[in-house]
Amino acid sequence: MSQPSDSVTAAILVIGDEILSGRTKDKNIGTIADFLTAAGIDLREVRIVPDEAAMIVEAVNVLRARYTHLFTTGGIGPTHDDITADCVAQAFGVGVDVDERARAMLLERHKPEDLNAARLRMARIPFGADLIANPVSKAPGFRIGNVHVMAGVPSIMQAMLDSIAPTLKGGTAMMSETIEAAGLPEGNYAGGLGEIAKARPAVSIGSYPAMTPEGFRNRIVVRSRDPQALAEACDAVRALLARLSA
Amino acid sequence: MSQPSDSVTAAILVIGDEILSGRTKDKNIGTIADFLTAAGIDLREVRIVPDEAAMIVEAVNVLRARYTHLFTTGGIGPTHDDITADCVAQAFGVGVDVDERARAMLLERHKPEDLNAARLRMARIPFGADLIANPVSKAPGFRIGNVHVMAGVPSIMQAMLDSIAPTLKGGTAMMSETIEAAGLPEGNYAGGLGEIAKARPAVSIGSYPAMTPEGFRNRIVVRSRDPQALAEACDAVRALLARLSA
Numbered sequence: 001m002s003q004p005s006d007s008v009t010a011a012i013l014v015i016g017d018e019i020l021s022g023r024t025k026d027k028n029i030g031t032i033a034d035f036l037t038a039a040g041i042d043l044r045e046v047r048i049v050p051d052e053a054a055m056i057v058e059a060v061n062v063l064r065a066r067y068t069h070l071f072t073t074g075g076i077g078p079t080h081d082d083i084t085a086d087c088v089a090q091a092f093g094v095g096v097d098v099d100e101r102a103r104a105m106l107l108e109r110h111k112p113e114d115l116n117a118a119r120l121r122m123a124r125i126p127f128g129a130d131l132i133a134n135p136v137s138k139a140p141g142f143r144i145g146n147v148h149v150m151a152g153v154p155s156i157m158q159a160m161l162d163s164i165a166p167t168l169k170g171g172t173a174m175m176s177e178t179i180e181a182a183g184l185p186e187g188n189y190a191g192g193l194g195e196i197a198k199a200r201p202a203v204s205i206g207s208y209p210a211m212t213p214e215g216f217r218n219r220i221v222v223r224s225r226d227p228q229a230l231a232e233a234c235d236a237v238r239a240l241l242a243r244l245s246a
Numbered sequence: 247m248s249q250p251s252d253s254v255t256a257a258i259l260v261i262g263d264e265i266l267s268g269r270t271k272d273k274n275i276g277t278i279a280d281f282l283t284a285a286g287i288d289l290r291e292v293r294i295v296p297d298e299a300a301m302i303v304e305a306v307n308v309l310r311a312r313y314t315h316l317f318t319t320g321g322i323g324p325t326h327d328d329i330t331a332d333c334v335a336q337a338f339g340v341g342v343d344v345d346e347r348a349r350a351m352l353l354e355r356h357k358p359e360d361l362n363a364a365r366l367r368m369a370r371i372p373f374g375a376d377l378i379a380n381p382v383s384k385a386p387g388f389r390i391g392n393v394h395v396m397a398g399v400p401s402i403m404q405a406m407l408d409s410i411a412p413t414l415k416g417g418t419a420m421m422s423e424t425i426e427a428a429g430l431p432e433g434n435y436a437g438g439l440g441e442i443a444k445a446r447p448a449v450s451i452g453s454y455p456a457m458t459p460e461g462f463r464n465r466i467v468v469r470s471r472d473p474q475a476l477a478e479a480c481d482a483v484r485a486l487l488a489r490l491s492a
Contacts (some may be wrong), residue, residue, distance in 0.1 A: 080440030118436030190364030194326030
């Protein structure tokens with residue numbers, strides 16, 4: 001589907017060796033995708049990279065230039081492989097150091113004598129960034145420019161996303177309707193569906209087969225920001241399915 | 247961790263609007279990641295892109311140039327938004343048309359009179375590609391150069407991965423050991439862990455907090471292709487934890 005000129009777009013960058021090794025199965029991409037769709041923001045691309053500075057810096061710079069928002073997850077804890085804050089600072093060409101606001105947040109959870117060098121890594125914030133509150137474990141995320149840096153632990157990521165939500169510029173929400181293909185195999189309606197899609201540039205139409213215990217079950221999803229275009233396309237799809245089922 | 251010069255690397259490209267909208271939650275990345283780790287192949291990067299030719303072609307060309315193998319999922323069904331075969335052909339600069347071997351596979355499932363233009367899309371294969379068998383629903387995937395093109399439906403993707411496995415060049419398998427941090431907060435051992443990691447370039451060490459019903463539970467994962475380096479690093483980590491718990 002063509003992008004309207006006022007569309008608000010986003011990318012996700014997942015940072016962490018543990019996702020690429022398969023040891024941890026990502027749950028954040030789906031959560032953020034649902035959140036963005038509800039906010040009328042088009043998620044256009046996702047990347048997963050290891051805990052390596054060159055790859056993180058490159059991905060941050062490519063994705064923040066291409067899209068309205070970039071959301072990162074992972075790499076902001078206290079250990080040596082948590083290098084996201086330093087990499088984001090490098091991508092923006094700014095310094096990074098212990099931030100007094102972030103140190104104060106850590107002191108809500110830790111005694112001053114427990115704030116060792118490792119824990120203070122979690123207060124390292126690029127210069128000029130705003131903090132993202134973390135009601136779960138205090139160590140904050142941050143926003144610099146259009147880049148929102150969040151934790152990788154799903155419960156903390158979700159809490160940070162809730163903190164970010166009111167500050168985000170959203171777009172016109174995408175509306176969608178799902179039509180059951182009612183027993184028709186995808187190959188029967190694919191030709192007609194393609195014609196309907198081709199004639200309607202304001203509408204995005206997808207067909208999604210899923211294996212269920214009863215065999216393949218097909219669903220057609222019609223999406224648009226224009227309610228009238230959506231309704232007309234859905235009518236056309238239903239007429240196609242009725243014709244093929246007759 | 248530095249990459250040994252003989253390491254075999256891989257990327258995954260997930261293709262599909264339905265993943266980016268959140269409507270479908272990807273399950274293939276974790277499956278392929280586990281498969282590659284077991285085969286001694288380093289998964290270095292994952293990208294998810296929409297059903298748009300320019301983005302698919304760009305990602306295929308970047309990722310196939312950077313890594314030993316590229317695995318794609320999605321976009322090889324019969325509908326108008328299934329454009330992966332055409333995009334991969336474009337990326338390689340080769341033609342694409344209905345392949346007689348693939349047509350024969352489709353005829354194992356469909357009657358000749360049911361092989362309409364839409365279903366024949368599933369037999370469109372770039373010139374010069376080898377087919378990847380699909381025991382589940384017959385429509386094949388394909389391999390061209392170092393790019394392995396698979397279906398998006400997880401059960402079919404898994405079957406195709408099984409078909410590919412014997413043909414893959416693997417590497418020296420990565421070994422890993424997981425050490426429970428036994429109640430220690432990450433911030434207590436992060437400094438010592440960083441020193442252990444820094445002194446051992448052949449070893450990769452990560453610390454992974456997970457929220458459990460009992461609160462945060464930390465695990466340290468030590469990985470290496472060198473069994474002696476792995477054992478020595480694990481000894482050092484255990485000694486560190488014992489010292490801090492004393």
